[in-house]
Amino acid sequence: MGRSDPSDAEWERLRPFLPVSNGRCGRWRDHRQVIDGILHRVRTGVQWRDLPERFGPWKTVYERHRLWSADGAWERLLQQVQAAADVAKEIAWDISVDSTIVRAHQHAAGARRPGSGSGVKGGRRGGTPGRDAVAKSRRPPGGGGAGGEGLGRSRGGFTTRLHLGADGRCRLPSLIVTPGRRAGCTQFKPVLxxxxxxxxxxxxxxxxxxxxAADKAYSNGPCREYLRxxxxxxxxxxxxxxxAARLRKGSRGGRPPGFDEERYKKRNTVERAINRLKQYRAVATRYDKRGYVYLGTATAAALTIWLRA
Structure with a gap:
């Protein structure tokens, strides 16, 4: 058993929520073997083709991960594990919001455009939509959007950005992927x-x-109005x-917003959650071409954190 493999106790917590075969692809290979392979890749960042043989065919492991990323299965698993924790009163509902930059490897570039016809980069002959075109119609929100698969150029170079919230025990209830140049405050409402x-x-x-709780990057009218x-x-x-602008206006500037210093000290939970998430190398450096697949990778890492909390 490898370091990334779920223990027997963790597996028993996860097993009741796993999807069943839809019958279109025949009988699925053993869930535990394939999930162990996915989590091994998430932790080590190894190329799919270089997965150890004990996880079975690498193509099977990759396709399972891609499919579950496209149809939102990883996110549904995360919600079910959170529901079990909520029933046990284990969730601290004081949420802290922040975002983090992730460097994208050069292999993350060059994703084919789904649904393109022949003669166009990434197209198929006769204009038949490929697997990525089908996945695009099934993928969950928050996996890239208009930013070119969640990739962009910023001061850090070729980057993507993870927007997230963390509970009081450094676990992640929500994740969103955008290009690296996208400001964190723009995704404050979607994260919540x-x-x-x-x-x-x-x-x-x-x-x-x-x-x-959030830092000064989220100190603007729309964020405060949404919370109110x-x-x-x-x-x-x-x-x-x-x-300064409020003070210049005098009585027309209104009252200062409330601020609880003791509560703000606990905002470090989101910083610690980001550090914990980036222990997974396939999250700390983005290798996935598709935004929804990278979101699935980050969600699988967050799911593991919930199981081991």
Missing amino acids: EKIRVPKPGPDRPRKKPDSV RRGIRHTIPEKTDSQ
Whole structure:
């Protein structure tokens, strides 16, 4: 058993939520062997073709990961594990939001454009849509979007950016992938709205945290207005220029936003969660060409963190 392989106890927590074969691809290879192979690649960053033989054919492992990334299976597994933790009262609902830059390897460039006809880079003869075109219609939101598969040029070079939230125990309830040049505050609302922890029975899933903390990058009107509209307590420091502008206006500038210094000290949970996430080398350096596949890679790493918390 390798370091990245789930233990028997972790496997028993995950096994009830695994998808079953849809019958179109025959009988699926043993889930545990394939998931062990996926998590080995997520931890080590090894090329798919170089996976050890004990995980079976590398193509099977890759295709399972690509399929589950496209149809949102990784995210549904993460939600089910979160639901079990919520029932056990193990989730600290004080959420901290931040983002982090990830350098993209040169192999992450050059993804084929899905659905292109013949004569166009990435197209198929006769204009028949390829597997990536089919996956595009099934992929979950937050896997790249208009930014060219979540890749872009920024001061750090060829990069992508992970926007995320972390609970009070350094675990990640939501992840979004954008190009590296995309500012963190632009994805503040999508990150919070992606939090969705199912409840047992007919109860609605929980989507609202008890409180939210973020740094000055999120100190703007739209972010604060969104939190006020949802009735979420928040701790976000005011920018110096915003404070000066408010003071210049006198009574017309309004009251200063509330700020809880003790709550803000706990915002380091998201920094520690990012450090924990980047222990997985396929997350710390992006090798995946497709944005939705990289989101699946990051979600599989976050799922492992939840299982081992």
